[in-house]
Amino acid sequence: MPPQRATLLQVAQRAGVSRSTASFVLTGRHLDMRISEDARQRVLRAAQELDYRPNLMARSLRTKVTRTVALISDTLASDPYAGKALHGSLAAAVARGHLLFIGESRGDPIIEEKLISDFLDRQVDAFVYASMFTRQVRVPPLLRDRPVVLLNCLTRSASPTHHCLVPDEYGAGVTAARTLLDAGHRHGIHLVGKVSEHVHAARERLAGIGSTGARLAAPIECEWWPDSAYEAVSRALRGGLEPRALICLNDRIALGAYQALLAAGRPIPDEVSVISFDDSDLAAWLRPQLTSIALPHYDLGWQAVETLLGPPSEPAVHRLPMPVRLRASIGKPRFE
Structure with a gap:
């Protein structure tokens, strides 16, 4: 059978104090009740020696607080x-x-x-x-x-x-745009991904980008997955698009964009810069490693x-x- 757990009364008896005094010490109310430091130390020492643990179930029934x-x-x-x-x-x-x-x-x-x-x-x-x-x-x-x-x-x-x-998705959009602007990008910046009214992150990120004055070129619309992004970016490149920077709406889109740029012989970042959102594990796994705005x-x-x-x-x-x-x-x- 498991050993019987020590009771509050046993702690009090070993410490030579009342049960209520032991309770006040072990629940942190010793200052309010003006319990001496000597008595507090005796209670704490007794609780440690007896390996006392409070009965949380009983306490919750009494206080209606379960923590x-x-x-x-x-x-x-x-x-x-x-x-x-x-x-x-x-x-x-x-x-x-x-x-x-x-x-x-x-x-x-x-x-x-x-x-x-x-x-x-x-x-x-x-x-x-x-x-x-x-x-x-x-x-x-x-x-x-x-x-x-x-x-x-x-x-x-x-x-x-x-x-x-x-x-703060709006602030993330601002950060993405300013990061490209600080690197010298002014033209040929394309947003990759589909912005729909019911996707809060997409709306807020686009609004943040727009607030910086960054001029976005034609968007490259795709679903928020690698294969859709790969097809959309590949199709745009075959159609003569000459992007200088891509803002991908998440890291999965960036993965597809990376593959499309690689297949088209457009090295990153020598010819095309890429920035993304989420900072998932993909961002550090990609080569070159992906600059991404981290979700907190x-x-x-x-x-x-x-x-x-x-x-x-x-x-x-x-x-x-x-x-x-x-x-x-x-x-x-x-x-x-």
Whole structure:
């Protein structure tokens, strides 16, 4: 049989104090209760000698606080590129002495409702509601009266009803354009990828690029995948296009563009500079290594939990900066 765990009473008896004094010391309330330093040290020493661990289940039943947080996402948990958001959330929860539960709905509202119900049955204190792609969402009815922070998504109302943590995609567009402008590029800059109204990142990135005064040449439209980008860029090159710089809407598009430029004998960055967004593993794997604007996955996860467990404040949209990772895919234009 497993050894019987030490009780608070046993700690108090060994330390020579009352049970309530031992409780105040072990819950950090010794200053409020004016407990002497000598008594505090005796309690801590006794707890260590007895390997005392508090009964969290009993405490949660008494206080109605479980020190647990649930993160509910559509596909965030299983996406290799977004895993850092989970790491950030876990680290922030641990730093605040909380456990983090993770549930993935895969976009199924029935599964989502079941997950939320199960977490509520376990008396989870607060929730992070997350999305793989930045988009507008409706907070599920079961969560409307609960502490909730939105991770990588926004409320549909004109003013935020919850704290929302999202990447600063507009600022990322500004950074991409200025990086090319600083390298001397003024002409022959093409956006690669399809900009649609329902894709928040694409709209914001394009708006940021436009705000800098950078003049974009004809766009090269494609889906956000390597094979579609390869076909679109190859077709444009065969049609006589002479790009000097490509702004790819994500790293997968950049991979396809790299292959098309290589096949056409257009070396990077000697003839064509390339910049992208996301800073996934692909960016460092490509040769030459790809300059990319990083999605702040880890910071998003950390800040979401910090905001959730921090002091109450008015709901707001928090846009986290996306830093540029300068690598070898940008050079000065050969001709201007």
